Amino acid sequence: MTNLPAAKRSSAASSWRPTACILCECNCGIEVQLGGENGRQLTRFRGDRAHPASQGYACEKPQRLDYYQNGRDRLTTPLRRRDDGSFEAIDWETAISEVAERLARVRDTWGGETIFYYGGGGQGNHLPGAYATATRRVLGSRYRSSALAQEKTGEFWVAQRMIGGYTRADFEHCEVALFIGKNPWHSHSIPRARVTLREIARDDKRALIVIDPRRSETAELADIHLQVRPGCDAWLVAALAAVISQEDLVDERFVASHVDGADVVRAALGEIDVASYCARAGVDEALVRRAARRIAAAESVATMEDLGVQMNRHSTLVSYLHRLSWMLTGNFGKRGTAYLPTAMVSLAGGSSNKLSPVAGARIIGGLVPCNVIAEEILSDHPKRYRAMIVEAANPAHSLADSQRMREALRALDTVVVIDVAMSETAREADYVLPASSQFEKAEATFFNFEFPHNTFHLRRPLLDAPDGPLPEAEIHARLVEALGALSDADVAPLRAAAEEGREAFAKAFMAKVMFDARLSPLAPVLLYRTLGPKLPEGMQESAVLWGLCYRYAMQHGASLGRALAAAGVEVPSAPGELAERLFDMMLERPSGVVFAIDDWVEQWKRVGTPGHRIQLALDDMLAEMRTLAEQDGGEIGDEYPLVLSAGERRAFTANTIVRDPAWRRKDAAGALRISPDDAKRLGVGDGDRVRLRTKRAAVVVPVEVSEMMQPGHISLPNGTGTAYPNADEQAGGVAPNELTASEDRDRFAGTPWHKHVPARIELL
Numbered sequence: 001m002t003n004l005p006a007a008k009r010s011s012a013a014s015s016w017r018p019t020a021c022i023l024c025e026c027n028c029g030i031e032v033q034l035g036g037e038n039g040r041q042l043t044r045f046r047g048d049r050a051h052p053a054s055q056g057y058a059c060e061k062p063q064r065l066d067y068y069q070n071g072r073d074r075l076t077t078p079l080r081r082r083d084d085g086s087f088e089a090i091d092w093e094t095a096i097s098e099v100a101e102r103l104a105r106v107r108d109t110w111g112g113e114t115i116f117y118y119g120g121g122g123q124g125n126h127l128p129g130a131y132a133t134a135t136r137r138v139l140g141s142r143y144r145s146s147a148l149a150q151e152k153t154g155e156f157w158v159a160q161r162m163i164g165g166y167t168r169a170d171f172e173h174c175e176v177a178l179f180i181g182k183n184p185w186h187s188h189s190i191p192r193a194r195v196t197l198r199e200i201a202r203d204d205k206r207a208l209i210v211i212d213p214r215r216s217e218t219a220e221l222a223d224i225h226l227q228v229r230p231g232c233d234a235w236l237v238a239a240l241a242a243v244i245s246q247e248d249l250v251d252e253r254f255v256a257s258h259v260d261g262a263d264v265v266r267a268a269l270g271e272i273d274v275a276s277y278c279a280r281a282g283v284d285e286a287l288v289r290r291a292a293r294r295i296a297a298a299e300s301v302a303t304m305e306d307l308g309v310q311m312n313r314h315s316t317l318v319s320y321l322h323r324l325s326w327m328l329t330g331n332f333g334k335r336g337t338a339y340l341p342t343a344m345v346s347l348a349g350g351s352s353n354k355l356s357p358v359a360g361a362r363i364i365g366g367l368v369p370c371n372v373i374a375e376e377i378l379s380d381h382p383k384r385y386r387a388m389i390v391e392a393a394n395p396a397h398s399l400a401d402s403q404r405m406r407e408a409l410r411a412l413d414t415v416v417v418i419d420v421a422m423s424e425t426a427r428e429a430d431y432v433l434p435a436s437s438q439f440e441k442a443e444a445t446f447f448n449f450e451f452p453h454n455t456f457h458l459r460r461p462l463l464d465a466p467d468g469p470l471p472e473a474e475i476h477a478r479l480v481e482a483l484g485a486l487s488d489a490d491v492a493p494l495r496a497a498a499e500e501g502r503e504a505f506a507k508a509f510m511a512k513v514m515f516d517a518r519l520s521p522l523a524p525v526l527l528y529r530t531l532g533p534k535l536p537e538g539m540q541e542s543a544v545l546w547g548l549c550y551r552y553a554m555q556h557g558a559s560l561g562r563a564l565a566a567a568g569v570e571v572p573s574a575p576g577e578l579a580e581r582l583f584d585m586m587l588e589r590p591s592g593v594v595f596a597i598d599d600w601v602e603q604w605k606r607v608g609t610p611g612h613r614i615q616l617a618l619d620d621m622l623a624e625m626r627t628l629a630e631q632d633g634g635e636i637g638d639e640y641p642l643v644l645s646a647g648e649r650r651a652f653t654a655n656t657i658v659r660d661p662a663w664r665r666k667d668a669a670g671a672l673r674i675s676p677d678d679a680k681r682l683g684v685g686d687g688d689r690v691r692l693r694t695k696r697a698a699v700v701v702p703v704e705v706s707e708m709m710q711p712g713h714i715s716l717p718n719g720t721g722t723a724y725p726n727a728d729e730q731a732g733g734v735a736p737n738e739l740t741a742s743e744d745r746d747r748f749a750g751t752p753w754h755k756h757v758p759a760r761i762e763l764l
């Protein structure tokens with residue numbers, strides 16, 4: 001490159017195009033070069049230093065993003081299932097009119113509430129869900145779900161009741177970091193995870209505490225690794241809170257000023273026999289006490305729980321107990337501790353006031369627990385779901401009990417799947433609608449959880465959309481039109497206003513749409529059809545964000561004003577103008593923007609519970625905690641003596657976003673990790689193939705003997721075993737949910753026990 005003449009050099013340099021990695025929720029800003037024969041391959045990658053959150057950071061995975069963009073099972077045309085089960089290509093006009101007709105028939109026969117919506121976005125794309133609200137409203141679809149209801153809903157629910165919202169934590173500045181069932185070295189979820197982990201590990205004054213049965217990469221860096229017996233976190237985390245209370249390590253001033261119910265909780269914690277709980281958790285009591293004292297002594301503690309406990313026994317209880325540890329020690333609302341982020345759009349609701357119509361399961365944050373979806377369908381209940389729209393999700397692979405999920409999908413009257421690839425779920429559909437890839441349209445996510453500076457990244461397309469696929473915005477607009485809900489008369493005046501400019505458009509939109517009960521639910525597609533064409537080339541799909549910017553500016557004008565000022569943008573006072581500036585800034589800055597700047601002292605105003613006080617005593621959780629004394633810990637039966645964690649994050653896993661197993665540079669076959677002790681006992685070595693059996697199914701898988709595993713605990717990766725590119729070719733590992741059972745779930749939130757599947761290994 002240094003040998004190129006100056007002009008060439010600058011044109012080569014200018015061919016770096018900003019976008020984001022879509023392989024985990026961090027969505028690190030990256031820059032990409034295109035190449036290959038047709039110029040449509042993603043060939044070179046680097047971290048984007050201009051991205052406000054990731055600041056040039058990226059892990060190894062985006063190097064392989066072309067496997068997503070140019071996957072061999074990309075969909076190129078709408079498909080319709082024939083009677084014999086095979087698919088035929090159809091044109092868009094036929095597809096849209098038939099899908100609209102079929103769904104309208106379901107609505108008119110059994111009621112719109114029997115049309116279930118699943119998905120709406122994966123790790124990199126949340127605009128589909130925003131547009132789908134219009135289609136759902138026209139159809140009268142009321143029930144929905146997404147992957148969040150198989151991981152986070154228990155946490156959302158207790159967080160809502162304790163502090164009025166979902167908290168995240170400031171790991172960058174904390175003195176002590178605590179990770180419970182979380183391996184950020186591979187799974188990230190916090191910006192620049194590896195840099196932050198290394199900094200904490202290197203600094204004598206800071207400490208990293210990890211609760212994981214496995215010596216994960218993160219645990220390897222830890223000062224204190226509490227190597228819990230698989231599935232016994234409830235005893236361990238209860239013991240941790242009990243030590244804090246019993247040894248008087250509580251932050252009394254914080255509790256007096258900000259906490260209700262501490263006495264009740266401390267009385268309950270006082271009953272806990274710490275030694276016996278630690279024994280049941282399989283962890284040395286002295287180490288637990290050391291961890292509790294280290295947490296209590298710290299100026300600031302940041303904590304995070306994730307799938308290791310959220311997909312495990314007692315998951316909602318553990319979410320509660322986890323919170324006791326930082327709430328009793330005063331770790332909220334100051335630098336290096338927990339905070340309530342400023343949401344652009346809140347994905348993390350925890351309120352619950354409805355039950356699912358068939359199984360009567362608790363709906364949290366509007367989401368039906370994933371583990372009951374099949375039950376909601378495979379029933380003769382009159383309110384059972386009759387149709388399903390699945391968008392940007394792969395429930396036939398990602399939800400518990402794939403066999404039952406397939407059976408449920410087949411039992412429905414109509415299944416419509418909107419995806420970029422021929423996923424396991426698409427294979428079960430009546431209609432498959434091909435979407436443009438995330439690099440062929442404007443996209444963004446609502447995974448915006450940073451504080452005090454929070455980031456939003458509206459990405460520009462890298463490539464023109466090829467013939468065939470359409471962006472979801474266009475698909476939903478066409479569906480809404482085909483359902484007869486939107487006419488030229490609705491669109492024309494807004495289009496005319498958009499011609500005059502955004503001010504005129506805003507006026508017309510507010511006057512015509514905001515208070516019109518028929519049109520306001522259609523706002524996303526109306527914006528796409530009217531404002532969309534006036535947006536810069538390729539950015540039409542961002543139209544819905546205009547409306548979201550207005551809502552955000554009304555709610556968080558002060559945060560937004562500070563962000564605009566810091567960005568050197570003139571700060572108007574009217575919310576409408578603030579919204580317009582934010583929307584402009586998103587469009588103009590392709591590496592992302594800071595959309596909120598906040599102050600720690602304002603955190604208490606956000607606490608949404610009575611009197612802005614933390615509510616420590618949740619009766620149902622305390623009652624559940626008391627039952628721990630009577631349970632005997634981790635023992636499982638002789639028939640299935642091992643605990644399988646089905647779905648570990650590894651170097652080359654990314655749910656099923658990338659489907660070609662060749663993308664995995666390491667671990668192509670998705671090995672089953674087992675401890676050296678178990679390997680010796682069974683007489684197996686690296687690469688040997690064994691049969692892995694659970695009560696649900698048996699699969700054949702190669703073994704990797706790993707020092708990371710403790711005896712009795714075995715682990716499979718997630719996202720493997722995709723049918724690629726043909727249904728009969730199951731290359732590259734095991735699909736983990738062939739092995740899981742939907743009835744194994746949390747009794748409060750219905751979240752699955754994927755990390756705790758009783759299993760046995762048989763020699764072949």
Ligand SMILES: Nc1nc2c(c(=O)[nH]1)N[C@H]1C(S)=C(S)[C@@H](COP(=O)(O)OP(=O)(O)OC[C@H]3O[C@@H](n4cnc5c(=O)[nH]c(N)nc54)[C@H](O)[C@@H]3O)O[C@H]1N2
Pocket residue numbers: 023024025151180181182183184186187188189211212213214216228229230231232233306307308309312645647648649650651652653654655718719755
């Ligand atoms: N590379 C990669 N990164 C990802 C993803 C990906 O697919 N690949 N997916 C993204 C998504 S969707 C999510 S939700 C996050 C999830 O991120 P994580 O929750 O960190 O991911 P996991 O590896 O599934 O589980 C974390 C840890 O739980 C441990 N564990 C297993 N059983 C137990 C137990 O009984 N108790 C405790 N305490 N721990 C246990 C495992 O050993 C593992 O180290 O990752 C995100 N990041």
Ligand SMILES: Nc1nc2c(c(=O)[nH]1)N[C@H]1C(S)=C(S)[C@@H](COP(=O)(O)OP(=O)(O)OC[C@H]3O[C@@H](n4cnc5c(=O)[nH]c(N)nc54)[C@H](O)[C@@H]3O)O[C@H]1N2
Pocket residue numbers: 122123125128146147148150151307391392393394395397398399400418419420421423435436437438472646647648654655656657718736737740754
């Ligand atoms: N046993 C077990 N099961 C698990 C887990 C586990 O640890 N163990 N982890 C769970 C977790 S935490 C999660 S988050 C889920 C994830 O599971 P899902 O939410 O089902 O997500 P993905 O598997 O990533 O599927 C995303 C789909 O979106 C498609 N897609 C990609 N880009 C686009 C686009 O631009 N438009 C459209 N319309 N589609 C697109 C992809 O082709 C893919 O089919 O898996 C869960 N399942």
Ligand code: SF4
Pocket residue numbers: 021022023024025026027028057058059060061062188
């Ligand atoms: S996989 Fe996650 S952490 Fe790695 S570059 Fe992509 S978004 Fe960033």
Ligand SMILES: [Mo]
Pocket residue numbers: 147151
């Ligand atoms: Mo997830």
